[in-house]
Amino acid sequence: MRHGVRVGIDVGTARIGLARSDPHGMLATPIETVGRDHAGTADLVRIESIVADLDAIEVVVGLPLALSGNRTASTNDAVGFAEVLAGRLAVPVRLVDERLSTVAAQTVLRAAGRKAKTQRPVVDQVAATIILQHALDTERALGRPPGSPVVPSGSSAAPTEGP
Secondary structure (H helix, E strand, C coil), rough: CEEEEEEEEEECCCEEEEEEEEECCCCCEEEEEEEECCCHHHHHHHHHHHHHHHHEEEEEEECCCCCCCCCCCCHHHHHHHHHHHHHHCCCEEEEEEEHHHHHHHHHHHHHHCCCHHHHHHHHHHHHHHHCCCCHHHHHHHHHHCCCCCCCCCCCCCCCCCCC
16 A cells, blocks of 8 residues: 555535545545635645655546446546646646445435535545545555546546546
């Protein structure tokens, strides 16, 4: 297992959930929810700041595939976001399958007694935590980084196809 903090990201159309790991890559915990800035770069700037402040070695972005494994509009949005982010960060960005992470996050919050209305501010953070924990567990089990590396947008390399 590689040593260093990882940042997990759950990309949504309105909000972006963020989580972090401990330096040993054992446990993921929520950080914050960032508003999605489709018109500007405030969301990217905030994520860059967090990655730098944590001295992260890697960013893991959830890849929302359909249950069938096919790509959706959300998949394309997450891949596009990850490609832009990869072009701005000095650390690798990886895409990791996140099917049902938001559903799992909602289930966890309901079990903790949170009503649907009060889940909104934190559900994206919990989803990011689930995505990152899955990535950490996968790396520990397989002995290699999880998912697939992201090619920065504007790069001449072939585009990332998914996990």
